[in-house]
Each structure stands twice: as structure tokens, then as C-alpha cells.
Amino acid sequence: MATAQYRTLLEQIVHESPWTVDETCQAFELKARQMQEPATLSPRQLARWMRGDVGQARSVSKRVAEAFWGHRFDVLLGSPDDVPEFERYSGTAAPGLSVDVESLEAAAVMAAHESFEHAARIAGTVDSDDISLLQESVLELARGYQAKPPLQLLTEARHIRNVAYLMLDKTRRPAQTSELYQVAGQACGLLSVVSFDLARWDAAEEQARSARTYAELIGDAHLEAWSRGTQAFIANWRGHSRRAVDLVASSVENAPAGVATARLRAIEARAWAELGHPDRVKESLRLADIEMEQAPINEVYGATGGEFGWGPSRHAACAGTALVVVGQGESAAVRINDAITLAPEDPLGGLEPARAQIDLATAELLAGRLDASLDSLTVVWEIPAPHRRHGITGRMEQIARHLTGRDWRDTSEAVELRDQIEVFNSEAVSRLALPNL
Template sequence: MTVRVDRVPTVLEAELRRRRWSREDAARELTRAARDLGIVGGWSLSLRQLDRWLSGEVRIPRGVACRVAEHVFGRPIEVLLGPVRPVSADPESEAPVAPATVGEFVVRSGEASRDHAAMAAAGAVAPATLEQLHAEVRRLAHAYASTPPLGLLSQLMRTRDLAYELLSHTRRPSQLSELYLVAGQVCGLAATTAFDLGHRDAAEDHGRAAWTYGDLIDHPALRAYARGVQATIAFWSGRPGEGLRYVNSGLTFAHGPAAVRLHAIGARAYAMLGAAGDARQALRLAMETADRGERGDEMTDEVGGEFAFGRPRFALCAGAVNITLGDGRSAAHAAGEALRLYGQTSAEQKRWAVHYGAWMDLATAHALQDNLDGAAEALAPALRLDKERRTARLAQRLVMLRATVDRSRYRGSAVAHEVSSAIDDFNACSLAWSVRQALPAGS
């Protein structure tokens, strides 16, 4: 009768199981790491060779292979190819160290410290890689102003996934914090991008993730930004009360432009609740904060782009607040100011959403004052926006305009019919509609 003795798995085998990698996955990641380390020649790894590593048949591979494996798994090669050491369930069951072996015990204690330190040192991401990730976040934050949402979301997800992958390659607390910051910033941008594409559930998931990462690393700027994103999604989704709770939470972490942004978002939520006094007070607080000229945080000032909140965006927000309150005159003034400030903005900072949103709000402001000819004239530039930039938020602005036209005393006139038809045609080609049409049934 043959008695089967189970082989003790190697640490490398255990690592593959923990990461849910197949042999093919591991070979692919090792090859990619070799390329990232600049090892062009002298590297090859067959599945047969990898099987020998996994079984522990190979004691110490050649130098290049050692370096690549230690980089990927963050452990010395001797540990990776050795057996998994069982952990005793009963600490008292360990035999005491006999006096005759004290010297050996001391030596082994030093070796254990050395090995653990080596594992920690091996588990790190190259500083240049982190620098490149931060540069990519800055590029994406600025690209938000000019890139169509669908293409931008694809770039955001590639950057997020790279940050996720690198999190498994480092043990250094400072690097983990940097990678969670990158992931949170990208998820914040992805939240508003997904919402622009008409997917509120995905937007809320991204926004919640951004907040979680900011909270995890205790990063005030990321937490303030994430709360602003969540508040914006909430009030656009018809939940202004929830939006205000996010605003109040975010204000505990915000100062400078971040606080201006949150006060402005709060004004929109108050207006939707019909609290005109609170809405105007929130706008005043935003303006007073902006006038103080306080320095912002590292996201608003150093990264900038979508993380910043300048005067054109504030003016656009003020116009939307006044539209919701039914004050056409104030709304027209604010929308006109947004267009004026947009014209003074440098080319790389111009946000097309501000430009077209301001024209839409100006048209709505004219309609609120029963000036349908003025509404049609202001709407004309907005209707020229190409289809790949017709976001859900812009489409919703036009829904508000159509409702205003339908309520005007000129309802049924030729001009009213012309404006309503133009809005329906525009929104029929909006991104939210196009994306829904492209999805498989049941998505």
C-alpha cells in the first residue's frame, strides 16, 4: 500500500493563489516586470521553468530571474522558493530555547530581521513610476476641459487600473498613500464623467470610492473634492437634501477654492429645495471666500484643471441657482458674466461645458422673462455643440429650458414651437441617449 505524502507548497505557489493568478498570468506579469526594469536581453521564462520554481525544484535561479521575481512578489528569492511555514496555533507549544542553542537562536533572530527588511525593501514602486502617475492625473484633470467624456473615461480607467496594480507591488506606507491618492483623484474625475454619460449608478460608485480613498489616507483635499462630486450627483439626481449633507461634510475639510466650490454646490441644492434665502446666502459665502483670495489645497492649486474652481464656473453656477429660483434677470446677468469670463480664460483652461452651459442658461433666463426671441437667439450657439460632447448635464439644462418655454405666456407660438423642437432634436442626439442605445439589452 502506497502512502501519499502531501508536498508542502512553496511561498511562490501561495502567492499565486492569494492573487488568483494562473501560471500564464504569473509568466505574463514576470515578463512585463522584466520589461519595466529595463531587462531586454537575457530574459525568458517558459511555463515548464515556472513549474520548477513553483515546486521548489530550483533552489536559486540566475541573477536576472531573481531580481524580476523579487520585484514582482516583494520577497527574497530564497523565501519565494522555500516552503510555506505553518503557524503554530498554540504559542506555548513552542519548545524553549536550550542554553546550548542560544548562539544559534541569536543568529537566526538576526537573519529573520534581515530577511523581513529585505522583503520590505523589495516591495516598492520605482519613484519615477509614481511621478509619471501624478503627471498623468494632472494631464487628465486638465484634459477634462476639452476631451469628449467617452474617450476621457477610457483614459481614466487605464490610469486607475495601473494604480490598483501598483498597490500590490509596494509595502511602503508613503507609496501606498500616494497610490490611493491617485486612485481617489481618478475616481473623482470618473464620477463626473460617468454622470455626463448618463450613468448615475456608476457615477455614485466612483464618487463613493473617491471619498473612501481620501478617508483612508486622511487627505482633506481629496475628501473635500469627493464630497463636492457626491453632492453634485445627488442634486442633479433630484436629491438636494442629500446633496446638502455632502456639502456640509465637505466644508469641514475645505478652504480657498474648494470651499467656494462647495458653497456654490450648496446654493444649487438650496434652490432646488425652494429655500431662496439660504441659496442666496450660500452664493454670498462663496463670493466672500473667493474674494479673500485664500491659497487653495494641493489639488485646486497644484494639480488644477477640473479640480480648480474659477470665476467662470462660479458665475455659471450662480446663473443656474437664479434660474431655479425663477429670477430671470439675475440669471441672465450671471450667464452673461460666465460668457465674458470664459472669453478671458486661457485656451488650455477653457471648459466647453461652461461655454455651452452659459448659452443655455442665458436662453432660459430670457424665456423666464417672456423674451422668446432672445431665448431662441441665445440658444443658437449651444445647438452647434457636436454630439460627442452633449453631456447629460447639458441635456438636463435644456429640459429646464423647454419646461420654461412651455410655461410661458407665448406657449404655442411659432417661436416657442421652434425652440422646443430644437431642444428635442438636440437631446435626441445627447450622449446619455447614444450610450443607452449602444448598450446590450438589459444593461
């Protein structure tokens, strides 16, 4: 039989897959993190499993192995000829290989990162092409931010930052130093946002301060304004809304006109909303709207886009969030619907549609429309657990709190929705421990 050369099904899977043993182990450990299981796999341990030596395999490792390769553990360590009929693989690739494409791609990216970091470490000088690659990498990561789960973003942003640090140690050329400080600052900025998405407030604030320091060092006014705004945004979510207002007040005068100032004013509006000042919310939004109307199309962070972007869709959504907080459901629904409508024409604007949908659901509740609120959440339930950032789970918690109000708490639909939100949030990857940065 064709499989007779293999001692175990696992050995056949590994040998016939396109991945090296190291890449397979990396993908296994990534799968473990996605499953929130404390399992690791070394090449030596994998080799033992491949020859059928189970040794002292832990239950947690067996669970991950079964999810990773798509077979019961005893089947994996048995002969390929003994696979039960209902578990047989009918395709042309390695039998039983059920590793999701996202995990395999992440393993390949991880291996490439390790190669790049090692090359940067041993290089005697800094190549301008390598700096260009880093610059494009951090901007590409910002543009694709919403499409990747937080833990993957964490790994990639940390890699970019660390390579920038390695290169900074090897150059004294002012132009290269300035470029690398900018890359480091942008990478720290992304690390700040992903730390926020993982609900790790201290890490998020520390990374935002670092990004601001690099920006000040090289005189990058756009990055400085973005970093200060991010600090204010984090402070507001932590319940320090007065500090958020003060951060914006100390930043807005020196911020570039246009989208940079518009973003600061919009964040200020949300802080005033948390402090219970609807009149000041209205004024901050008015000033923010004026800045957006006057913003040049080719502004640095507007053109860069993604997480560094502040397009019309994200601007309208942020305004809607502020109006939700002060209880103006009808006005909030108008702004959020504008954001959702603008999103297809604003691909680099940085809007995460799911957050807008959740805010719209809250606005509909405030306006007394439970059915419309339920409709707004339809797409939210489809978000995979690894992509459920704190900005999503936190908003869902707010909806759950609204549902305990007098208008809804006794309705069967509201009770069912609260239960659904509890399950949705409990599955979120944001409950994982954040690795060291």
C-alpha cells in the first residue's frame, strides 16, 4: 500500500505537507493560542509523535493536535491504513491536514520575520532598500489593520519595531535615523491600538507615549497629533475623560489643520459626552466637521489610510458614537448611517464597519426601535472570535446594559439578546493574556 512507508498517519501528514517541521510547529503553537490553550510543540517532540511515541503527551497538547490536524490523537499516532472510514481524507493533499490557511500563512510570515531580523542583526551597515521595505511594511500593516486578528497584528508590529531598533544601532546617518525613528513611532502607534484592542490599557498608553516621543524627536507633526489623540482616546475608554479633554486641549493648537485636528476634536467630543456635556459635544463636533471640510485630499495620514487614516466614514462614525453616549439616538443614527453609506467610497478611511453597526444598534435602542437594533447586529454575530476586539466587545457590553433598562428588561427578545451578547463576548480573543511587548 502507498502508505506503508509511514509509521503513523501523523508522519504521512507532515512529510506530504508543503511545510517544514519548524513551520508546522510554529503553526501548531499559533493554533494553540487561538484556542486559548497553553500548548507548545518542539521539532523533537513532533518527531517522537511521528514515530508513534506518545510518551507523556499532555491532554492540552492532544486537544490542540486534534483540532490542528483534524483527527483523534490515537488515530494520528496509528497506522495510516487504520484510519476509520468516516475520518478518511478524499483530497489530493496530505490526508487529515485541517490546519486553517490563516494559521499556515501566519507561520510563513513568522519565518520570514525571523530571517529579516537575523539579517538586520548581522549586517554591518544599513541598506536604504531595507529601510524602504520597513516603511512600506508598517504602512501596509496600518492599511490592513481591520482584516487581521489582534494577536497577528501584535506579532507583525512588534517585528517591524524591533528591526527598526536593530537598524538604529547600526547607523549614524541623520536621514536614515530620522526614517527609522518614524517607522519605530508608527509601529509603536499600531502596538498601542492593538493593545487597546486586547483591553490592555497600561500597555496601550505606554506604546502611545513612545510613538509620541519618536514623533517629537523627528518633528513629525502628523504622527505627534495622532499619538496624542490616541492617548486621549485610551484615557477616555479607561474612564479618565477629563484627562482626555486636557490632552486634546494641549495638542490641538500645534496639530496640522485638516484631518489631524478633526480627529482630535472628534475624540474630544466623545470625552465631553462621557462627562455629560451635550453642548460641548455639539461644539467639538462642529469644529471637527469644519476641519474635515477644509482638509486637503493628499494629507499624510489621510492618504496613508488604514489605522492612521481619518476619512469621512470614520469621522461620521465617531460623531455618532459621541451622540449615542449623550442619549441622542435619532441624531446618532443619522451620523452612523452616513458612516456606513460612505464606507465603500472611503476604503482607506479606517472605519471598522462592525463597530459602526453596533453603535447603530445602540442608537436604534435609544430611539425605541428594538427590531431595528436586532437587524443592525446581524453581521456582528459572524465576526470570528480572534477578530473580536475590545472596541467591539466593549460596545456589545454597552448594549447589554441598555437592555437592562426599564423599556426592555422584561421583553423576551431583550433577554435573549443579552444572553447572546454574553456568549459572544466570552469567546473573544481579548480575554487572552497579552505577550510581552
